[in-house]
Amino acid sequence: MQIFDQYSDILQRIEQKGYPSRVLGHTPDGSPLVCLRTGGEKTPAIFISAGSHSTEQAGVGAAMGLLDTLDTEHQVYIIPTRDPMGMNGYAYALSLSLGEEPELNSIEDVEKILRTHGELLYEEDEIVVAIIGEYGYSTEGIFGKFETGVDFLKPLFGRRIFFPSRAEGIEGTALCQRAYTLIVSPEGEILxxxxxxxxxxxPVEPRCTRNLMAEIQPGLTLDLHEYGEDGFWFSARHQRNENDEMWEKRMADAIIRAVADSGAKLAPEGYSPGSFFEIGERGVFWLIAQERGEGLNLADYGAHQYGPSFTIETGMTMQGGYQERVQTSMLAAQTAISVFEERWC
Known part of the structure; x- marks a missing residue:
């Protein structure tokens, strides 16, 4: 599977392949939020999404790959990336305020632009936050680093903050190749x-997602992500009733067996993504959204409203590189769908 450098590359692929598609809405820069349709006509539907964090590009590649490989009678709806703006990169994000894309070869270049063209809101250690035009920009991620409503953020309440991808040696997510999008709520919480x-x-992206889910009523929700290490894990959700809970567990068991049998490395023994997870067998975690306290993510919402839901996490530094990351994500999704089909046969 190819690496999609720009969102326009995905749109071009959609047009070339003739995938059935629809526009759910538009991001602030006018980019269409596209949903693709595959599978058959059987319900309940399957919903797959990726790219809510633009730095996690193997999920995007997997979502696009599933369009060509899934064989199911069920309706399948796929949003290949939920952040078109961030996918286009940090120079592009800056161009929304500067009018042109600057050349960025280092974080020092980023900092210089923020200091030269922006109104500085915060600077300490290596973090510089500035507002330029309608958007906020930071030299690094500030999610979870400040209390809700902190004074310096007031000009950015209800707005976006972009920070650059900073990893080196990660295929698809080089330095400044992506812009991670943060949203500051009207109350000043950085999410x-x-x-x-x-x-x-x-913001428009999750609003479009939840509107689509209300329409299609998915019986299975899969959100394809990555994290910064070299193993595989996923998070499941406790369900609203015993039957859904039973099938969530069956899918969880099948996913981890399939990935382990493929030879992909699992997250190490003793690894935990956070204090708000129940630890299952190696590589399996049960997320308790109420304990996290940040509101519901896509899979949380899917479980809360519709049924079995999973967040798939492949390691960005997997030994096999981008292709292994994509194939492992696809395998996890395909395995969950196979068990889902058993339920509704």
Whole structure:
């Protein structure tokens, strides 16, 4: 599977392949939020999404790959990337305020632009936050680093903050190749696009997602992500009733067996993504959204409203590189769908 450098590359692929598609809405820069349709006509539907964090590009590649490989009678809806703006990169994000894309070869270049063209809101250690035009920009991620409503953020309440991808040696996510999008709520809480599924105020991306889910009523939701290490894990959700809980567990068991049998490395023994997870067998975690306290992400919302839901996490530094990351993500999704089909046969 190819690496998609720009969102326009995905749109071009959609046009070339003739995938059935629809536009759910438009991001602030005018980019269409596209949903693709595959599979058959059987319900309940399957919903797959990726790219809510633009730095996690193997999920995007996997979502696009599943369009060509899934064989199911069920309706399948796929949003290949939920952050078109961030996918286009940090220079592009800056161009929304500067009028042109600057040349960026280092984080020092980023900092110089923020200091030269922006109104500085915060600077300490290596973090510089500035507002330029309608958007906020930071030299690095500030999610979880400040209390809700902190004074310096007031000019950015209800707006976006972009920070650059900083990894080196990660295929698809080089230095400044992507812009990670943070959203500051009207109350001043720093979150990101994979939140706001259960809030009255919401940026356009999660609003489009939850509107689609209300329409299609998915019986299975899969959100394809990555994290910064070299193993595989995923998070499941406790369900609203015993039958859904039983099938969530069956899918969880099948996913981890399939990935382990493929030879992919699992997250190490003793690894935990956070204090708000129940630890299952190696590589399997049960997320308790109420304990996290940031509102519902996509899979949380899917479990809360519709049924079995999973967040798939492949390691960005897997030994096999981008192709292994994509194939492992696809394998996890395909395995979950196979068990889902058993339920509804």
């Amino acid at each position: 990101h696009i994979n939140r706001f599924h259960d809030t009255a105020w919401s």
